[in-house]
Amino acid sequence: MIVSLITQDTIQQAADEFAEANNTTSSSGGSAQQVGGIIFSLVFAAAFVALALGLLRAANVARIITWVLCGLGLCCTGVISAFSLILVEYLPGGYVAYMYTVTAVTLIIYIAIIVLLALPASNAYFRRPKAGF
Numbered sequence: 247m248i249v250s251l252i253t254q255d256t257i258q259q260a261a262d263e264f265a266e267a268n269n270t271t272s273s274s275g276g277s278a279q280q281v282g283g284i285i286f287s288l289v290f291a292a293a294f295v296a297l298a299l300g301l302l303r304a305a306n307v308a309r310i311i312t313w314v315l316c317g318l319g320l321c322c323t324g325v326i327s328a329f330s331l332i333l334v335e336y337l338p339g340g341y342v343a344y345m346y347t348v349t350a351v352t353l354i355i356y357i358a359i360i361v362l363l364a365l366p367a368s369n370a371y372f373r374r375p376k377a378g379f
Contacts, residue, residue, distance in 0.1 A: 263336045290319075306372045309363055320356045323349060 293315065300308025327349045334342055362368060 290315075304372050309368075309372055313360060313363055316356045316359045320353065320360070323352050323356065 294312075297308050297312045297315070301312060327345075330345060337345075
C-alpha cells in the first residue's frame with residue numbers, strides 16, 4: 247500500500263500514456279480508486295486476522311471461510327496480475343520488479359494456506375473432541 251501511494255503519479259502517468267497510445271480515454275479517478283483499494287485491502291487484512299484467531303481456536307467455520315477467501319484471493323491475484331501486464335511497458339523497471347515479487351509471494355502464501363488447511367493433521371486438529379470423561 248505504501249509503495250502504491252508513493253508511485254501514484256508514476257502509475258497515473260503510465261495509464262495516461264497507455265490511453266494516449268491506444269486512442270482511449272484515461273481514468274481521472276485514480277486517487278479515489280486508490281483510496282478504495284487501500285480500504286478494501288485493510289478490510290481484507292482484518293478479515294484474515296479474525297480468521298486466524300478462529301483457526302487458533304480450531305473453529306471449523308473459520309477453516310471453511312479461510313479456504314473460500316484464499317481461493318478467491320488466488321483467482322483475483324492471478325486476474326489482477328494478468329491485467330497489469332497491459333501497463334508493463336509504461337511503468338519503470340523497479341516498480342515492475344516489485345509488482346512481480348509481491349504477486350509471486352502472495353500466490354505462494356495463498357497456496358500454502360490452502361494446502362496446510364487440507365492436510366490430514368489439520369483434519370485431526372479441527373475435529374470435535376469426543377464427549378466423555
